[in-house]
Amino acid sequence: MSTEPAVRIRDLRKAYGAIQAVDGISFEVAPGQIFGLLGPNGAGKTTTLRCLCTLERPDAGELFVSGVSVTADPRTVRRYLGYVSQEIALDKILTGRELLHLQADLYHLPSAVARTRIGEAIELLGLTERANDRIKTYSGGMMKRLDLAAGLLHNPRVLVLDEPTVGLDIQSRLSVWAFLRELRERGIAVLLTSHYLEEIDMLASQVAIIDRGRVIAQGTPEELKRRVGGERVTLRIREFSPAEEAHRAADALRALPFVKEVIINESQGNALYLVVAAEDPLSTVPALREALSQRGLPLFGVAQSRPSLDDVFLAATGQTLQDADLAGTQTGKKKKK
Amino acid sequence: MSNSLSPSSNAFTRTEEIPVGGAGAQFFQETAALTRRLFIQLARRPSAFAGSIIQSLLWLFLFSALFAQAPRGTFGVGGEYIQFLAAGIIVFAAFGGALNAGVPLIFDREFGFLNRLLVAPLVSRTSIIFASALFIVSTTLVQALLIAIASFAMGATFASGPLGALVVALTVTLLVFGIAALSMGLAFALPGHIEMLACIFVINLPLIFSSTALAPMRFMPDWMKVVASLNPLTYAIEPIRYLYLHGDWLLTAPVVETFWGPVSLASCLLILTVFDLVAFALVGTVLKKKLS
Numbered sequence: 001m002s003t004e005p006a007v008r009i010r011d012l013r014k015a016y017g018a019i020q021a022v023d024g025i026s027f028e029v030a031p032g033q034i035f036g037l038l039g040p041n042g043a044g045k046t047t048t049l050r051c052l053c054t055l056e057r058p059d060a061g062e063l064f065v066s067g068v069s070v071t072a073d074p075r076t077v078r079r080y081l082g083y084v085s086q087e088i089a090l091d092k093i094l095t096g097r098e099l100l101h102l103q104a105d106l107y108h109l110p111s112a113v114a115r116t117r118i119g120e121a122i123e124l125l126g127l128t129e130r131a132n133d134r135i136k137t138y139s140g141g142m143m144k145r146l147d148l149a150a151g152l153l154h155n156p157r158v159l160v161l162d163e164p165t166v167g168l169d170i171q172s173r174l175s176v177w178a179f180l181r182e183l184r185e186r187g188i189a190v191l192l193t194s195h196y197l198e199e200i201d202m203l204a205s206q207v208a209i210i211d212r213g214r215v216i217a218q219g220t221p222e223e224l225k226r227r228v229g230g231e232r233v234t235l236r237i238r239e240f241s242p243a244e245e246a247h248r249a250a251d252a253l254r255a256l257p258f259v260k261e262v263i264i265n266e267s268q269g270n271a272l273y274l275v276v277a278a279e280d281p282l283s284t285v286p287a288l289r290e291a292l293s294q295r296g297l298p299l300f301g302v303a304q305s306r307p308s309l310d311d312v313f314l315a316a317t318g319q320t321l322q323d324a325d326l327a328g329t330q331t332g333k334k335k336k337k
Numbered sequence: 338m339s340n341s342l343s344p345s346s347n348a349f350t351r352t353e354e355i356p357v358g359g360a361g362a363q364f365f366q367e368t369a370a371l372t373r374r375l376f377i378q379l380a381r382r383p384s385a386f387a388g389s390i391i392q393s394l395l396w397l398f399l400f401s402a403l404f405a406q407a408p409r410g411t412f413g414v415g416g417e418y419i420q421f422l423a424a425g426i427i428v429f430a431a432f433g434g435a436l437n438a439g440v441p442l443i444f445d446r447e448f449g450f451l452n453r454l455l456v457a458p459l460v461s462r463t464s465i466i467f468a469s470a471l472f473i474v475s476t477t478l479v480q481a482l483l484i485a486i487a488s489f490a491m492g493a494t495f496a497s498g499p500l501g502a503l504v505v506a507l508t509v510t511l512l513v514f515g516i517a518a519l520s521m522g523l524a525f526a527l528p529g530h531i532e533m534l535a536c537i538f539v540i541n542l543p544l545i546f547s548s549t550a551l552a553p554m555r556f557m558p559d560w561m562k563v564v565a566s567l568n569p570l571t572y573a574i575e576p577i578r579y580l581y582l583h584g585d586w587l588l589t590a591p592v593v594e595t596f597w598g599p600v601s602l603a604s605c606l607l608i609l610t611v612f613d614l615v616a617f618a619l620v621g622t623v624l625k626k627k628l629s
Contacts, residue, residue, distance in 0.1 A: 053456045078458040089449030091374065093381050098374075105370030106457035108363045134381075150453075 004067035006031045006158045006189035007052065012061035014047050021047040023213030024061075029158065029206070032187040034180060036204030038194060038309060040324035044213040045193040046086065049162050052191075053083040066157050079107065082156035086163040088143045092136035096127055096146050099135060100153060107154035114153075121149035124182070126175060141172025148179060152188075159183060161192040165199060177203060195325060197309045209313055211324065216316040225307040228315045230260060230275040232307065235288065236300040239269060245297065246270035252295045258284060263314065267322045364460040371454075371468035375441070379476070390480055393430035394487055397422065400551060401491060413553055414582055416492065423488035424578035425550030428570055430484060431477040431509045432545065435516035436537055438473045439524030443533045446524065455628065462624055463617075470517040474510050481509055496584040504586075504602075505577050511609035512573040515616040522620035525627045549574050554594060566595035569612050572605040 007029035014022040022044040029035040037045045050056040052063055054074040063070035065077045090099060100121060104114035122131045125145040135143060144164065151159055164180075165173040180203055183190055194200050200207055201221045209217040209224070217224055237249050243264075249272055250262045261275040278284050281304050289299050313321045358366070379386055397419075404411075404418040412421040442465070445451040454465055485495065495502065520537075527533050545551075547561065548570035554562055565571050575593035579602060580586055591599035600608070 055452060055455055075458045078456055081456065083452075083456045085449060085452055087449045089453060091378075091450055093378055094374065098377060102370050102374055103453070103457075105366050106454065106459065108358065108366055108458070110358075 008064040010062040013059045020213055025215055027208045029189050029191050031189050034184050034190045034204045036200035036207045038200045038207055039210035040321055043210045046162055049160055080157045082151035082159045084147050084151040084161045088147055090135050095132050095134055097131045103150040103153050117153050121153055125149045141168050158189045163193055201309050211317050217312050224312045228307045228311050231281040232305045233274045233276055233281045234303045235272040237297050238300050241270040249297050252291045256291055360460050367459050368464040368468050372471050375472040393484055397426045419491045419493045423493040424574050424581050427481045427484050428574045429545055429550055430480050431513050434477045435473050435513040436520050438469050438517035439520035442524040443530045466518055466521045470514050473517045474513050477513050495581055497580040497586045501580040505580055508573050508576050515613040518616040518620045522623045526623050562596040572608045576602050576605045
């Protein structure tokens, strides 16, 4: 196997009219690696993948798959890639097996090879019993699995998955995860986007966090979380605190010497999110409670946590991923055709 | 970083994918697969095709009744109006079918299925257009045969025998290829299916009525003769009509008196061929512009 990275993207830029969807993104995916692109809606994840998969022409930048330039030799790149888009796009009047046959022919597999691969893909994704039924009778999870099977059929070097578990029930999500782990065992590189933190944290060995068309942090999930550092305590004054009260509490807590940072999480009922300098964060609770009661504020609940990828995002952007998601939804929708 | 490239006997282990066969064989494979999909759709969802057959038979029935009392010879044919009309309705149906060729494509675009084709290493994306044209040609030929049978039952006889019938099939094929290609081009160029349907609506009947489908060229005022002489449908209708009427047919025989003079059967076929080439070139340009 060559030492070329499976995917190399350098300074990719793509604008839709006035919206700069991708604004200088660079990253590399090693062969056999699961690489996660994490970011809120409208951050530029899908656009990056569309440029890589030859569906969009980049304004600037270089994209290579196994050392082959996407813009110079798109046909070879298409053969190297398997792309499963976010929206499930299947011809529902076909049976699962017919769809896979169509896919095999579009990738010019010899018919004997196609038959073997289709059989295996159907088995791998647990579609054996329903393979000869029309796709319109499938559940959402089954359709997604069929779509994944189709993407895998021609043995791509890189499988590109855009939000593979969005809108799926827990059962289907688990089976997609199991499938991705299986691919990792087999040495197929996977580039996947998600705005589910846990998903990326759990599956990916490398992560690039994207916001507003730029990579704001990159590394292994552990590295990124370690880099942010600090122990975390989440305080709730009430189950749902009024904003004014939360702000007063935040001011009171910021005055404490061991509190490094206080963030009010609006999407969590104005919970207070603290980064504290203490070996044992829970040992700070009496002091926190004291500071609150001096201002006449109650304490409803306390929780301790390790830094998460959300904290990485928060540290880089000053916004939680969830809030960015809500803010990004408007711009994110506009560019889709 | 876990780059475990564990070897396994499974077919999904990384092996180099060198497809067998040359570009020609690959083009055939992808075109055949896309055509097969259209036929599966037809078999499982036949209502559109059935509807268009019923519609063309209704046109045949209603138009022939409309002029049933016209004096014999009015339309320059020996028999009744149906003898004149059959060729017009065959082309009417073929044209309608071909004009709608882009509709499934535009839905593929809207539902995202087209992306599946665009990320695949197709030898040429014209295979998408080619498959659709092949499909429409075969359904249209079936439809033409049914119209010919119905017209025969209504009194229209076909004079020029099996070889003449082959020329009819060729004429229909040439027309359908060009129109279907243009329709596919529209499906790529227009924003969505609403615009597509509006476009078809505007093009369909006016092109029929400004051809010689329902009445001969000499009935028309000069301005309309010009329009009909520029209308590609005229060059499909008149050869078929000629073959309907003449047992002793010749490729060199003039089949239509256009605004600029007579045009022979062979020239009509040549004009349709040129029309196809222009249509394919045009659509190729649209494809390049829209898809790269």
